[in-house]
Amino acid sequence: MAMRVLSVASEAAPLVKTGGLADVAGALPAALAAQGVEVTTFVPGYPAVLAKLGPKLGKSKAVHTWDSLLGEKARLLAGKLGGHPLLVLDAPALFGREGGPYSDASGRDWDDNWRRFAAFARAAADIAGGAVKGRAFDLVHAHDWQAGLVPAYLRLAPLAGGRNVPSVMTIHNMAFQGYYPAGIFPRLGLPPSAWTVDGVESYGGVGFLKAGMQLADAITTVSPTYAGEIRSVEFGMGLEGLVLARSNRVHGILNGIDTAEWNPASDPRLAANFTAAKPGARAKNKRAIEQEFGLEPGDGPLFVVISRLTWQKGMDVLLEVLDHLVGIGGRLALLGSGDAEIERGFQAAAARHPGRIGVRIGYDEALSHLLQGGGDAILVPSRFEPCGLTQLYGLAYGCIPVVSRTGGLADTVIDANPAALAAGVATGVQMNAVSYGALAMAVSRACELHARPEDWKRLQKNAMKADFSWGASGAAYAALYRQLLEEQE
Ligand code: ADP
Numbered sequence: 452m453a454m455r456v457l458s459v460a461s462e463a464a465p466l467v468k469t470g471g472l473a474d475v476a477g478a479l480p481a482a483l484a485a486q487g488v489e490v491t492t493f494v495p496g497y498p499a500v501l502a503k504l505g506p507k508l509g510k511s512k513a514v515h516t517w518d519s520l521l522g523e524k525a526r527l528l529a530g531k532l533g534g535h536p537l538l539v540l541d542a543p544a545l546f547g548r549e550g551g552p553y554s555d556a557s558g559r560d561w562d563d564n565w566r567r568f569a570a571f572a573r574a575a576a577d578i579a580g581g582a583v584k585g586r587a588f589d590l591v592h593a594h595d596w597q598a599g600l601v602p603a604y605l606r607l608a609p610l611a612g613g614r615n616v617p618s619v620m621t622i623h624n625m626a627f628q629g630y631y632p633a634g635i636f637p638r639l640g641l642p643p644s645a646w647t648v649d650g651v652e653s654y655g656g657v658g659f660l661k662a663g664m665q666l667a668d669a670i671t672t673v674s675p676t677y678a679g680e681i682r683s684v685e686f687g688m689g690l691e692g693l694v695l696a697r698s699n700r701v702h703g704i705l706n707g708i709d710t711a712e713w714n715p716a717s718d719p720r721l722a723a724n725f726t727a728a729k730p731g732a733r734a735k736n737k738r739a740i741e742q743e744f745g746l747e748p749g750d751g752p753l754f755v756v757i758s759r760l761t762w763q764k765g766m767d768v769l770l771e772v773l774d775h776l777v778g779i780g781g782r783l784a785l786l787g788s789g790d791a792e793i794e795r796g797f798q799a800a801a802a803r804h805p806g807r808i809g810v811r812i813g814y815d816e817a818l819s820h821l822l823q824g825g826g827d828a829i830l831v832p833s834r835f836e837p838c839g840l841t842q843l844y845g846l847a848y849g850c851i852p853v854v855s856r857t858g859g860l861a862d863t864v865i866d867a868n869p870a871a872l873a874a875g876v877a878t879g880v881q882m883n884a885v886s887y888g889a890l891a892m893a894v895s896r897a898c899e900l901h902a903r904p905e906d907w908k909r910l911q912k913n914a915m916k917a918d919f920s921w922g923a924s925g926a927a928y929a930a931l932y933r934q935l936l937e938e939q940e
């Protein structure tokens with residue numbers, strides 16, 4: 452029989468997405484089905500999720516109910532995610548509110564996020580323990596801090612008479628740890644003995660991600676380089692000691708991309724489809740971007756950005772480099788949202804350089820595809836990047852990644868240095884730790900390469916041929932799951 456895994460995530464594409472976590476959680480079921488693993492995805496029932504699944508799901512009979520899930524009534528609904536099993540936690544008091552998954556419409560985090568995601572984790576531990584008739588699981592895979600308490604409940608407060616299953620904790624971003632004051636501890640429903648550094652305590656408070664990292668049977672993160680980086684003070688964000696202490700349990704498994712969603716030959720969101728062998732139609736997408744962003748038409752290098760506009764992503768540094776980028780003949784089309792100050796900075800740059808810089812503040816899935824399909828190069832100057840997906844989509848679409856050498860960016864892009872160009876293996880441009888000088892130089896190098904059509908064509912071909920589908924990574928997760936099940940026997 453296939454191994455059955457419960458994947459616990461606070462977002463999963465296409466139901467609800469704020470970033471790469473959703474792409475990964477949404478793609479795992481298919482990636483693992485290919486390895487003989489049946490993944491059931493478990494997500495909170497935000498209004499958007501319930502609406503997307505349709506009125507039928509909302510009215511359908513619950514497969515399980517809780518009279519008091521951390522004090523709230525909740526029901527469990529069953530549906531499908533891309534043909535794979537899906538479970539949804541319908542708990543209106545916790546998730547039935549307008550806004551984003553973690554914040555209200557103005558972007559302010561909900562005050563009770565600790566309680567919302569503790570309840571979500573408690574429910575996951577119950578499900579994994581066998582609370583739902585007819586649904587048994589062999590292993591739980593928890594993603595990010597929102598699911599961080601799952602291993603804690605499984606280990607320290609398991610469902611009475613429930614099944615003991617191993618757990619995997621995946622860190623998609625160490626910068627978000629779900630750290631809360633000690634005062635919440637008595638309300639989590641964990642035994643007093645959980646309040647130790649070997650349990651959920653972290654720097655005098657409760658650490659959700661820390662708890663997961665401490666108590667899971669294995670820790671993974673989304674690239675080999677980031678798995679190494681988080682052992683250091685610079686990237687570990689206070690948890691580097693824990694990573695080091697458990698280093699024989701830490702694995703770096705690179706994210707893949709969903710090649711059904713992201714295939715330039717068939718992508719319906721492009722103005723024109725194209726392939727690695729015949730990329731000529733990219734020009735039509737470039738014209739469509741120019742129109743959409745009010746840019747002067749031209750064959751010169753068109754840079755694109757699709758990003759959260761934050762410090763992590765180096766967007767403050769990019770702002771400083773824009774005059775240089777335009778000065779050497781580049782143009783920029785940017786799609787993103789995030790810090791208000793950075794948003795204003797890009798809008799000001801667009802006003803300063805009409806026709807050369809176009810900015811769209813917001814979130815637009817379709818436009819993100821068009822930008823990859825028509826942009827010449829995608830800028831990803833992150834200060835840290837656990838994996839990064841936009842550079843992978845860029846590679847697949849021949850939109851050359853210009854990235855910093857960190858985390859998954861270091862693992863997926865081959866810099867066009869003379870040796871790599873001579874060997875014919877380069878796929879992009881890398882820079883050292885992001886700074887004005889490093890980014891300005893990287894932008895200049897990209898423009899110089901673009902001005903040499905033969906080199907650029909070669910780069911594009913190599914990029915589009917690089918294989919970042921889920922095959923190898925799906926196999927790596929399946930192997931890890933199997934190893935944990937064997938250890939348990
Ligand atoms: P992170 O999860 O840190 O934001 P990733 O590169 O892993 O970074 O994933 C970001 C995902 O969100 C990608 O699928 C990217 O295309 C998408 N994305 C980011 N910003 C936008 C936006 N403004 N509009 C549409 N898609 C976006």
Ligand code: GLC
Pocket residue numbers: 470471472475623624673706836837838839840859
């Ligand atoms: C996080 C990281 C990003 C990664 C994504 C999916 O949001 O910031 O680098 O690609 O998770 O794992």
